[in-house]
Each structure stands twice: as C-alpha cells, then as structure tokens.
Amino acid sequence: MPNSTPLEAFDAVDVIRAKRDDQVLSPAQIDWVIDAYTRGVVADEQMSALAMAVYLNGMTDEEISAWTHAMIASGETMDFSGLDRPTADKHSTGGVGDKITLPLAPLVAVFGVAVPQLSGRGLGHTGGTLDKLEAIPGWRADLSNDEMLAMLRDPGAVICAAGAGLAPADKKLYALRDITSTVEAIPLIASSIMSKKIAEGTGSLVLDVKVGSGAFMKDHASAKRLAETMVTLGRNAGVRTSALLTDMSTPLGMTVGNALEVREAVEVLAGGGPADVVDLTVALAEEMLRLAGTNDVDVRAALTDGRAMDVWKTMIERQGGDPDADLPRAQETSEVVAESDGVLMELDALAVGMASWRLGAGRAKKEDPVQAGAGIEIHVKPGEAVRKGQPILTLHTDEPARFARAEESLAGAIVVEPAAEGADAAAASIVLERIG
Structure with a gap:
C-alpha cells in the first residue's frame, strides 16, 4: 500500500545542521520550520536544537524578519481599524516590581488613544501583569474579541x-525556550515579542527594554541591540515603533509581588506612589501619545485630578472585578534589616525578584499557582541612609517555610557602606535612552 503521508518541503535535520554550521536560513526554510513545528511535524527536541543553534550563532536581520513573519502567519491577526481613535500599546521585556502597565493603560486612554494591552503571566523572577490583576476579587483575564473591542471604545x-x-x-516556542536555556537569544526575544504585537494590530508600539541585573539584557549594549532590532521589525511591518531603555538594576517602586504591586499602582492612579514608578509611567505615556499623534497634553495632571483613576475603575468593573475590594494579604511576614549604619548603595533587582518568586509570588512552571499576597515590600532605596537594625525589606508569604530560601536569594544583594563613601549613590534617571 503506498505511503499517503505528504512530502515535506524540507527536512528538520538539514535546517538544524545549516544553522548549527552558522549558515543563513532562507525565508522558505524558515516559513517551513515554523509551520511544521506548529503542525507537530518538527518535534520539540528538534526545535530545541534549532533554538540553541540560533542562540549560539545568531541570525541576520533578514532571518529575524522572516522568522517573525512566519510566526505571525501561524495564526490570526486582529484589526482595530474600525475604531474611531488611534491605538497604542506598550511592551516591557520584563523586570522586578514592574507594575507600569496597570496605571499606564488607563492614563493613555484619558487622551483619546485606545490601548489594547494583551498581557501575560509571570515565569521565573519577573512578574506577570495578569497575575497581578487576578489578585483583584472577581477580575477575569479572558475576553472575547467583541468584549475587547467594546472596552477599547469605552x-x-x-x-x-x-x-x-x-x-x-x-506560544509553543516560548515555553520551549524557557526550559532549554535559550531565553536570552536576541533574535528569539525580538521575534517573540514583535510577532505577537504585530499580530495584535496596534497602530503604535512603545517598547520598554529593561537593562540591568533584574532584566534579560544585563548590559546597555545588548539591550540597545535588542531595542533596535525590535524597532526595525515594527516599522517594517507598518507599526509606528520606538523604544525606551530603562534601568532595572534595582527593583521598580517599593513593592514586588501581585497584590502588593496592585496597591502601589492604585497609589499612582490616586496621584501618589513612588517617584520612579510615576516617572516611568509618564515617560511611556508621553511616548505612546507622541507616536499616536497626540502631543502637548499634561499627562501628570491626569494622574492627580482623578481622570486616570476613573478609567481604571471602569476597566476593572467591566472585567468582573471590584476596584474597591480589599486585596489579599499574606498570612506571614519577616523583616530583613540593615547590618550596619551607612548608605544603601545597592539593592540587586535579580536577587529581590528571585526572593519574591521563592516566597510564592511567581511560578517555576506555567501551570504552577501563585500566591496573590506573597512578595516583598521595600522600605529603603539606593542612595538613602540607614541605621543598623532598620528594616530594609519586609517579606510576605502564606508559608513561613519559604522565608529561609528567600533570604538565601538575598545574600549579597544589599550593600550598605559608610555615609562618606556613599555620598554619590543617588539614583540616576530611570530612562537611559530612547531608540527611534
């Protein structure tokens, strides 16, 4: 009986070997391997080998563009052209204490620019926006396209x-990268982010590319290379795109963890909140509005006069949440104190993120549950004076057995030096550079 299995255009082993040997893959090879992987013809172990080859040997701009468009073509695309207003979105490459999406989306909407913010859940030391919002009683993340369009109108x-x-x-490749140590590959990061954002259909996109210990990109040069790659991909696809390189050497704001970060975001929407969170929210809002063609507006005023808060409350209510409900609190707390007098010189973002994860605020696998109340409160930021025994962090969890592992994560993360040596430790601007 003849074999009825259709003949594939390429062989996965040949594609893997080509990239292993640092050859440039053709658009046809890339289209096939992404489609075949989506169909299950290319196995996970084969895509793992290809991802590692990409990690080790890189890709040309043409390869990255073809890879991105092949991933877009693997599914549907959204269209917001029927809206009576421009659209703008923001994407962060992930950080510690990064709750910016929560105040940013309603703030930009105040000025007549619709914000279709499709977000994800946390994995590892970086928190997920949906995990944070799910700390609000009743709030639901899953909406139909019609529900989403209705909210973009009002x-x-x-x-x-x-x-x-x-x-x-x-989605398939993202999960695979996490367990094969290929997350940091710039071609794979850029194509992952931009395939989703281009398919989403937004007219403008601002990328918040984090730099520092708590980010995927640890140094300025690699972060800039990633930003430039993504801006080029966006613009070539007809999306007005720019990027801000922002500091992630120390946690953002004064909280890390789901419900803790929601409380802080609400403080910002009420006209208060930590200066770094407010400054970054405003900077990203101004950039989104600029790309969308809305200029000369007082963004900060919309935080202080309640307009952004009004949009926030409506957003939460429309998705089943109660914006005025009490948020979950962890059952147990423990303090980390200064071991000497002086000035806090460093508070390492990665270590704080890992500690928060170990307290239960994050997940090791995508199906793991998270504790809504777990996380870390930060009482002192770099540049501030401390006294011996003064609390620097408060750890929150429902399971006290988690404290020891969290404290292990913080070993060496807190650096206090005598005041005279720490005189110049004040934090610099959180926005390091603009690309595009």
Whole structure:
C-alpha cells in the first residue's frame, strides 16, 4: 500500500545542521520550520536544537524578519481599524516590581488613544501583569474579541490575555525556550515579542527594554541591540515603533509581588506612589501619545485630578472585578534589616525578584499557582541612609517555610557602606535612552 503521508518541503535535520554550521536560513526554510513545528511535524527536541543553534550563532536581520513573519502567519491577526481613535500599546521585556502597565493603560486612554494591552503571566523572577490583576476579587483575564473591542471604545483601554489564535507558534516556542536555556537569544526575544504585537494590530508600539541585573539584557549594549532590532521589525511591518531603555538594576517602586504591586499602582492612579514608578509611567505615556499623534497634553495632571483613576475603575468593573475590594494579604511576614549604619548603595533587582518568586509570588512552571499576597515590600532605596537594625525589606508569604530560601536569594544583594563613601549613590534617571 503506498505511503499517503505528504512530502515535506524540507527536512528538520538539514535546517538544524545549516544553522548549527552558522549558515543563513532562507525565508522558505524558515516559513517551513515554523509551520511544521506548529503542525507537530518538527518535534520539540528538534526545535530545541534549532533554538540553541540560533542562540549560539545568531541570525541576520533578514532571518529575524522572516522568522517573525512566519510566526505571525501561524495564526490570526486582529484589526482595530474600525475604531474611531488611534491605538497604542506598550511592551516591557520584563523586570522586578514592574507594575507600569496597570496605571499606564488607563492614563493613555484619558487622551483619546485606545490601548489594547494583551498581557501575560509571570515565569521565573519577573512578574506577570495578569497575575497581578487576578489578585483583584472577581477580575477575569479572558475576553472575547467583541468584549475587547467594546472596552477599547469605552473606557478606551483593556488589559487581558491574548487569544489562543494569536501567533500560536510563539506560544509553543516560548515555553520551549524557557526550559532549554535559550531565553536570552536576541533574535528569539525580538521575534517573540514583535510577532505577537504585530499580530495584535496596534497602530503604535512603545517598547520598554529593561537593562540591568533584574532584566534579560544585563548590559546597555545588548539591550540597545535588542531595542533596535525590535524597532526595525515594527516599522517594517507598518507599526509606528520606538523604544525606551530603562534601568532595572534595582527593583521598580517599593513593592514586588501581585497584590502588593496592585496597591502601589492604585497609589499612582490616586496621584501618589513612588517617584520612579510615576516617572516611568509618564515617560511611556508621553511616548505612546507622541507616536499616536497626540502631543502637548499634561499627562501628570491626569494622574492627580482623578481622570486616570476613573478609567481604571471602569476597566476593572467591566472585567468582573471590584476596584474597591480589599486585596489579599499574606498570612506571614519577616523583616530583613540593615547590618550596619551607612548608605544603601545597592539593592540587586535579580536577587529581590528571585526572593519574591521563592516566597510564592511567581511560578517555576506555567501551570504552577501563585500566591496573590506573597512578595516583598521595600522600605529603603539606593542612595538613602540607614541605621543598623532598620528594616530594609519586609517579606510576605502564606508559608513561613519559604522565608529561609528567600533570604538565601538575598545574600549579597544589599550593600550598605559608610555615609562618606556613599555620598554619590543617588539614583540616576530611570530612562537611559530612547531608540527611534
């Protein structure tokens, strides 16, 4: 009986070997391997080998563009052209204490620019926007396309989960990269982010590319290279795109963890909150509005006069949440104190993120649950004076057995030096550079 299995255009082993040997893959090879992986013809172990070859040998700009468009073509795309207003979105490459999406989306919507913010859940030491919002009683992440469009019309912003049909190849590859130590590959990061954002259909996109210990990109040069790659991908696809390189050497704001970060975001929407969170929210809002063609508006005023808060409350209510409900609190707390007098010189973002994860605020695998109340409160930021025995951090968890592992993560993360040596430790601007 003849074999009825259709003949594939390429062989996975040949594609893997080509990239292993540092050859340039053709657009046809890339289209095939992404489609075949989505269909299950290319196995996980084969895609793992290809991802490692990409990690080790890199890709040309042409390869990255073809890879990105192949992932877009693996699923559906969204279209917001029927809205009566421009659209703008923001994407962060992930950091510690990064709750910026929460105040940013309603703030931008105040000025007549719709914000379709498709977000994800946390994995490892970086928190996920959906995990944070799910700390609000009743709030739901999954919306239909019709529900999403209705919210973009009124109140003008939505934060929700991306539908299963959006770049499905990326969903498979994203999970694989995490368990094969290929997350940091710039071609794979850039194509992962931009395939989803281009498929999402936003007219403008601002990328918040984190730099420092708590970010995937540890140094300025690699972060800039990633930003430039993504800006080029966006613009070539017809999306007005720019990037801000922002500091992630120390945690953002004064909280890390789901419910803790929601409380801080609400403080910002009420006209208060930590200066670094407010400054970055405003900077990103101004950049989103600039790309969308809305200039000469007082963004900070919309935080202080309640307009952004009004949009926030409507957003939460429309997705089943109670914006005025009490948020979960952890059952147990423990303090980390200064061991000497002086000035706090360093508070390492990666270590704090790992400690928060070990307290239960994050997950090791995508199906793991998270504790809504777990996380870390920060009482002192770099540049501030401390006294011996003064609390620097408060750890929150429902399971006290987690404290020891969290404290292990913080070994060496807190550096206090005598005041005279620490005189110049004041924090610099959180925005390091603009690309595009």
